[in-house]
Amino acid sequence: MNSPTNSSPRTKLTTEDAAVATIESGMTIGIGGWGSRRKPMSLVRALLRTDARDLTVVSYGGPDVGLLCAAGKVKRLVYGFVSLDSIALEPHFRAARQAGTIPEPVEYDEGMLQWALYAGSLRLPFLPTRAGLGSGVMDVNPSLRTVRSPYDDAEELLAVPAIRLDAAFVHLNRADARGNAQYLGPDLYFDDLFLAACEPGRRFVSVEKVVPTEQLLTEGTFHTLKVNRSMVDGVIEAPNGAHFTTCEPDYGRDEAFQKAYVDAARDGDSWKGFVDRFLSGSEADYQSAVAAWRAENEVKK
Amino acid sequence: MSTELADVVAVACAEAWRGDGEIFASGMGTIPMLGARLARATFEPDLMVSDGEAFFVAGDLPIGGRDKTIEGWIPFRQVFDTLWGGRRHVMMGASQIDRFGNTNIANIGPWAKPKAQLLGVRGGPGNTVNNATSFFVPKHTATVFVPTVDMVSGVGYDRAAKLGGFIAARHDLRRVITNLAVLDFGGPDHAMRLVSTHPGVSVDDVRAATGFELHVPSDVPTSRGPTDDEAAAIARIDPKGLRHREVAA
Numbered sequence: 001m002n003s004p005t006n007s008s009p010r011t012k013l014t015t016e017d018a019a020v021a022t023i024e025s026g027m028t029i030g031i032g033g034w035g036s037r038r039k040p041m042s043l044v045r046a047l048l049r050t051d052a053r054d055l056t057v058v059s060y061g062g063p064d065v066g067l068l069c070a071a072g073k074v075k076r077l078v079y080g081f082v083s084l085d086s087i088a089l090e091p092h093f094r095a096a097r098q099a100g101t102i103p104e105p106v107e108y109d110e111g112m113l114q115w116a117l118y119a120g121s122l123r124l125p126f127l128p129t130r131a132g133l134g135s136g137v138m139d140v141n142p143s144l145r146t147v148r149s150p151y152d153d154a155e156e157l158l159a160v161p162a163i164r165l166d167a168a169f170v171h172l173n174r175a176d177a178r179g180n181a182q183y184l185g186p187d188l189y190f191d192d193l194f195l196a197a198c199e200p201g202r203r204f205v206s207v208e209k210v211v212p213t214e215q216l217l218t219e220g221t222f223h224t225l226k227v228n229r230s231m232v233d234g235v236i237e238a239p240n241g242a243h244f245t246t247c248e249p250d251y252g253r254d255e256a257f258q259k260a261y262v263d264a265a266r267d268g269d270s271w272k273g274f275v276d277r278f279l280s281g282s283e284a285d286y287q288s289a290v291a292a293w294r295a296e297n298e299v300k301k
Numbered sequence: 302m303s304t305e306l307a308d309v310v311a312v313a314c315a316e317a318w319r320g321d322g323e324i325f326a327s328g329m330g331t332i333p334m335l336g337a338r339l340a341r342a343t344f345e346p347d348l349m350v351s352d353g354e355a356f357f358v359a360g361d362l363p364i365g366g367r368d369k370t371i372e373g374w375i376p377f378r379q380v381f382d383t384l385w386g387g388r389r390h391v392m393m394g395a396s397q398i399d400r401f402g403n404t405n406i407a408n409i410g411p412w413a414k415p416k417a418q419l420l421g422v423r424g425g426p427g428n429t430v431n432n433a434t435s436f437f438v439p440k441h442t443a444t445v446f447v448p449t450v451d452m453v454s455g456v457g458y459d460r461a462a463k464l465g466g467f468i469a470a471r472h473d474l475r476r477v478i479t480n481l482a483v484l485d486f487g488g489p490d491h492a493m494r495l496v497s498t499h500p501g502v503s504v505d506d507v508r509a510a511t512g513f514e515l516h517v518p519s520d521v522p523t524s525r526g527p528t529d530d531e532a533a534a535i536a537r538i539d540p541k542g543l544r545h546r547e548v549a550a
Contacts, residue, residue, distance in 0.1 A: 080421055081420045081421035083421075088420065089418070093418065094417075097414075097418035098414070098415055098417070098418055100413070107407070108422075109422055109424060110381070110427065111381045112427070114381060129385070130427070130430045130431060131426050131427030131430065132427070133430055133456075133468065134426075134430060134453075134456040134463070134464045135422065135426035135429070135430075135453050135455070135460075136422065136453035136454060137422060137426050139453070140412050140452075153466075153467070156464075156466070186355035186356065187377055188378075189377060190377075
């Protein structure tokens with residue numbers, strides 16, 4: 001039998017600010033979610049408050065990529081798309097690409113990005129695929145290599161190079177304090193791969209609610225437990241932390257606020273106003289500024 | 302009552318999936334989604350259609366409808382698995398398309414510093430070398446139908462032929478449906494060919510709106526309108542008439 005001192009579980013509870021304090025300039029950060037869906041926005045907002053820069057960002061991009069581009073923190077961006085879903089084009093990403101202010105864009109097919117993360121998670125140098133062959137992806141990424149099947153077919157395939165991350169941020173619905181995490185919505189996206197492709201030390205999961213381990217199955221079946229504690233270093237309780245993106249079934253996208261975000265991005269003055277009002281303080285300040293904005297807009301209706 | 306353009310276009314989109322059987326009919330946007338559901342509701346009952354989020358749905362789910370009968374689960378990871386396995390026919394948009402079906406949804410102008418950044422290549426490269434792909438273009442103009450696309454997000458027949466092997470043998474771009482016409486790649490060397498023009502549209506109208514030489518057979522029929530069954534299905538699937546917002550008469 002183990003001695004009692006060995007059996008007390010280690011808590012991984014931390015805060016957004018403590019998590020992003022571990023991020024150094026030049027690191028490679030993977031951000032979970034998809035477009036404007038279940039993005040770890042409270043962690044992204046915390047990252048905006050740090051001095052970290054020259055980051056490599058890997059993402060199925062949405063407002064996470066937009067905000068980091070607008071803040072000038074991105075050196076290299078690995079993406080298949082950047083979109084707000086219900087609003088097709090992300091304004092800050094668009095402006096940054098058109099101004100040429102993302103020094104090293106790396107544009108992949110969506111499935112290639114999955115393969116890169118999966119290879120990274122399995123510690124393989126690459127995984128083969130047909131996705132990308134013959135397309136502009138090969139033209140704009142001259143470092144990509146192909147590999148020939150060693151079997152009789154001898155087919156030439158694209159060898160998608162593995163991505164290993166220095167840090168991973170994902171937002172899920174529930175977790176316990178040890179890092180067993182749960183998604184309750186319709187799609188995990190590739191959040192498990194972002195965590196598995198990341199070096200231990202900076203794998204952060206924010207959740208709507210931290211619950212005791214024995215309550216993990218009260219809201220979803222065991223099928224929803226795709227992230228276990230060996231994949232997680234820090235757990236952050238972040239209610240409404242994915243705002244303004246979706247976090248089904250806890251809440252949907254705040255479409256009105258997303259539209260206000262896009263409208264504000266149209267010119268420098270209005271964006272400065274948005275930053276002053278929403279992005280200049282703590283996460284608690286953000287949430288109360290959003291609540292106030294909502295109340296105003298309710299009155300206007 | 303005269304047939305409305307959006308109904309002709311919806312039927313033309315549905316026709317793209319004729320004969321596909323039990324595969325995932327995936328439509329990006331209102332009219333392609335309507336087309337897939339219309340085909341399933343009428344002449345292609347084994348097709349599988351999704352709610353556009355993560356579920357396969359049975360029955361005639363209206364566009365944007367929430368009261369769904371779920372028959373399967375198709376999160377993004379399974380979408381990739383399904384399309385890499387070839388069990389899908391997708392209808393996508395195209396901001397640019399050339400004579401051999403190379404398409405672009407990524408950016409206008411040079412990729413390194415685009416004049417207009419669009420979505421990025423998204424799933425276009427994987428789609429076009431793995432599963433059947435059709436395209437829907439709501440406004441047929443010479444700025445969309447171009448001699449050369451600025452970024453190849455979807456692989457056309459000339460590029461697929463150069464790859465050879467598995468991809469060239471199975472490369473399958475089906476149809477291009479626009480507000481003017483239906484086209485396919487049945488011309489010489491899989492060049493784009495005019496299949497039919499919509500009511501009131503002439504072959505010359507289509508030629509004038511196309512920025513490359515189109516293969517035009519001697520006999521070009523007029524695109525058909527919906528049958529009674531199809532009209533009833535369209536009314537069930539798009540009761541709010543959202544299709545009329547995508548193609549102007």
